[in-house]
Amino acid sequence: MSALKPTHGSRLLTPEQTRFRLWAPDADQVEVRIVDADKHQLTRCAQGWFEADVSVGAGALYRYLINAELEVPDPASRQQLHGPHGPSVVVDHSAYQWTTQNWSGRPWEQVVIYELHVGAIGGFKQVEAWLPRLHKLGITALELMPLNEFPGARNWGYDGVLPFAPQSSYGTPDELKHLIDSAHAQGIMVFVDVVYNHFGPDGNFLAQYAGCFFNDEIPTLWGAGIDFSRQPVRDFFIENALMWVHDYRIDGLRLDAVHAISDQLFLNELSDRLNSSIVDGRHLHLILENEHNDAQLLEEHYTAQWNDDGHNVLHALLTDERDSYYAEFAANTTEKLARFLESGFVFQGENSRHGNARGKPSGHLDANRFVLFLQNHDQIGNRALGERLIHLTGEAQLKAATALLLLCPMVPLLFMGEEWGCTAPFLFFTDHNNELAQAVREGRRHEFREFPAFADEAQRERIPDPNALSSFTRSQPLEPQADNPEQQAWQGYYQRLLALRQHFIVPRLKGARSVGVEVLADKAVCARWRMGDGALLRIDLNLSDQPCALVAVATNAQTVFAVGAGLESLTHQQLPAFSCLVTLDAPL
CATH class of the missing domain: 2.60.40.1180 (Golgi alpha-mannosidase II)
Structure with missing residues (x-):
């Protein structure tokens, strides 16, 4: 099934003909330049659209030329061969031959999430090689950190600029489909982390020909906010979600930082259009990251939310850390532990450390509407030195907290390597040009000035350079070694707990309060x-x-x-x- 005839991007009409469409309301003229072939003028249509049907098929490389001056990739490119500054590729999503045609996913009650970074593991093919071990462990859903095309060869993915194109350094669209196909064959769902709140700083040209894509009156950490009041803008992101769900047969999406999306009506429309596109019997799970703890979104439109409050309480109890946002959980920590176990969120309208009311009552929700974790990419990678929890607390404490994580009715999430006691850090890493790399380096060190351990400049020099290749290579987890008894003991512990969850908890989980x-x-x-x-x-x-x-x-x-x-x-x-x-x- 195609992604319901999207309005953005190139789309094959026949094997030899492609329709090119670009929303460029600020442009006077637009051409599509086929690499090693002709250029074609796009016809100006209503509401800022340009389009043309061109006699080329799948595999054709192309760029757009705006006003005879600015050459850009397709913002809805389905594939890039050479990063976001290279040409876009016409893709035929119907060409892949799926082997799991009858796969319909799994119900939410069965979900055990394993978050991983595809690049750190080595690419789509290497992730596929992990599947048998993860299946044996008891994992039922992979969550892939953002796959959108970003500048350079390495990045967390939240600096993506072309959200429809899987990152070229990870592999091809067909290799991603093969990974998903193989996961489904082993009963494992695949979720993708999507970023709809901003674009990265390098490789996004939308503001130069579609300035109204953004609104200066909606400030964000990344500059002018995205203007979701405009239908072409909403369609851009909704069509992206539809692509993942239909062209790649993804089982769910995790929406990054929706508190930075100014328009809740967009979030409602996204959910409604996705769910209405699903045939009866197919499971689709939509997960939020939302600092606002907006329980209403979980009542009507979304499956679950990452429970940062729950993590922060447990982390404070396990490590006694009190710096930065952990300060909010330093007082009455045991009572806050009780509150999140009883009703999901800790903050349900109380003031945060910034003096703002945060959250809404959540105790009426089923327990499995909350995704609980002891570690994830944020909570490890946003530490200055990227230490994992195994370095910060004792084995006995960690085993007790892990038992809670895997046997309570909240949905558990593990971060890659956690289950075998991986000791490699997970650092913040990028591959930016020199000027941007310096800005990121300085910003990273500035970020930790409120931490006593990095209060002076000399101490902040210890923070790894995000752009250094070593920051990436040090973050790559190896698979557990069969001759390492400590790794095997940890893996056996997680496997035993997940087997108990499957036997005792999962059959009873729906409706647990x-x-x-x-x-x-x-x-x-x-x-x-x-x-x-x-x-x-x-x-x-x-x-x-x-x-x-x-x-x-x-x-x-x-x-x-x-x-x-x-x-x-x-x-x-x-x-x-x-x-x-x-x-x-x-x-x-």
């Missing part, structure tokens, strides 16, 4: 959820170095999992230090 959380002691809580089948799931967690009294466990409750020194042999009268006890009281 909290029925209360009790604070047992400092850093210790007892959380309960009424599961969809009426069973009572209980998780007792102690992240302190002292044991605490334990509320009596029901005599007919089954112990699902226990970790903590001596916990397996206790009669559940005490909760040891650094422990997690998971029990299930199921109806007969």
